[in-house]
Amino acid sequence: MNRRFTTLTFGAIPVFALAALVNLDHIPGTNIALTVPYAAEGPGPMFNTLGKVNDVDVVQITGTDVDHTSGNLNMTTVSVRTNMTLVQAISRWLLTSDNLVPIDQVIPQNKTEEEVNQLNQQAFLSSESSATTAALRYLKKPLEVEIAEVVAGSPADGSLSAGDRIVSIAGEKVDSGGHAQKIVRSKKPGDDITVTVRHQGTTEEKTITLAEHPSDKKLPFLGISMTTVPTGDITVKYNLEDVGGPSAGMMFALAVIDKLSPGQLNHGKYVVGTGTIDDDGNVGHIGGIEHKARAAADDNAELFLAPKDNCADLRGKDFGAMKIVSVATLEDAVTQMDNYAAGKDLHLCE
Template identity: 35%
Template sequence: MGGSAALLMLTLAVMAVLPLPWMIRAPGPTLDTLGMVDGEHVITVSGADTYPTGEGQLRLTTVSVSGGPGRSISLFDAISAWLRKDAAVLPRELLYPEDQDPEQLSEYQVQQMSASQEFATAAALSELGYQLDMTLTVAELMPELPAAEVLEVGDVVTAITPAGGGTTELRDFGQLIGVLAELPAGTDVTLRVLRDDVPTDVTFATSPRPEGDPGEGSLLGVWMNTEVDQFPVDIAFDIDQIGGPSAGMMFAIAIVDRLTPGELTGGADIAGSGTMSIDGRVGPIGGIQQKLYGASRDGATWFLVPQGNCAETIGQVPDGMGIAAVETLEGAVEAVEAIAAGETGGITSCEAFVASQG
């Protein structure tokens, strides 16, 4: 009996220190996008009038990850995390595929952060009424869809004409999305493209949106690279040690606040997380549950949640925190304005949004 007990204790001791193929995701730091770091504004604006933003905060949120490449966790670490409401134990391959080099992943996350800042700038300036001229380039084809038969990677799309409709000259991505939103899948469209600087017309049928995509209309069926030709206002970001695209929404709201008179937050401490597309759509992110707890820890009383993450928040909202489900930059700004005015009755919560989806 004594030998068996000793063997069991030895086995448990070995298991406790053996590295496990799991990772722990926990609340990370938050950062006020309206604030300053080391005496410098997190977001610096030049080329346009800026306005005081008051005492309120617009906090981006992050997660802390243990157990990445070269940083294995033990069984004791995993058990401790399992017992915490604000942490999650997940398979390592969810974030760190075995065939992906850690340095390449880190570089990719930096690139995502840079892209999120550019998209946030474009979305915010568009929301404020600036006209942004954009170049729309075919970046990748989907072989199974009709567009792949006539378009080529590198084609620059300059105009679209639906069958039986008028021609829209495309100055920005929003115009293209607006036209497609009115077209059922299978509608023939003619695109005018520049192919090796030569104007060319191609015609094909639009494709359906993926299952679960709440957008209206149809899609071209290609991946587009969208670049702003020149920003009318210079926006710079002083962000270190944070990667990925999930701060895009909070960057965009902060830019809107800096460039409009008055205090958008009304003194409230508001946090959030969500990607931002160049045309102002808010996308889902990872680690929403941990970000909620990190925001609550740092004093936020409201959290802006992408509609695509709402189901993950049910039963996971810290006490005393209000939730606003948002789909677009316009909707996010309206939610912040409602919080500032104390008129939150019209804000859609995640519980209400999930219930509305059946």
């Protein structure tokens, strides 16, 4: 009996040693990584855009009356795990609903993880601006273009300032950053262009000579980044941290509409959705749709708003009693919520 015990004990040592080795993310004493070239994607947390996070409204509107809201207009996220050991990757594949995808799909070969995170954060900020613009256009409220940043050493440097409100460019009144960029792009490097701004309460007209764009010498370069904002004292602020990418745009826009219009946009229902948004209210394709729909269904959501271009990704999947509808525009999303509450036909993802 003692011999058998000894054999089992010592015979197990290589197994334990191997398990410890496989769980290491680098060779001890070196910088040589032992991680697999895959990432795990799975359902991430949801946030109610009508609710609060850390006691602050997720979508905070000041400078005007805000209507009472209730129920849910949840935005969804995808959790991404990288730098996994072989054991960790296999465990997530076997024991969770995560998908394993090549790491290049998450972090392109020419980018670092930090650079990808920065790009995702920029996309998130851009989606916030587009959400505000799309929502206020839907509500037919006036908009202005504000200069967010002036590039150092650019043609605009010294003439324009962050915080200036752009009234017109080349004599044409502008009401969105996209419109302003279109006017500038109609010119050529070397052309003079007039930019009329409100600077610290005073209207000023600036004549600026356009330069060659750093990334394409054929394009004109003014050197400003812009955001579309409400006129007057209305401000819209989004209070979510550690979330990246553009896919919250549609749900942010719906929250703004709900708060600035009478009645309940969701009719008090548990509505979840995802999709990018542009200034004109068009809803675009996003990644990880199955994980997002799964998280919503698991939380007993009643209605899921999915971008039209993502419907094929959900075909044949079972999400229980939750209804998944196809939306191509902000107006579609509002109509589908109205129809659901009224018991009318829905444009289902089928």
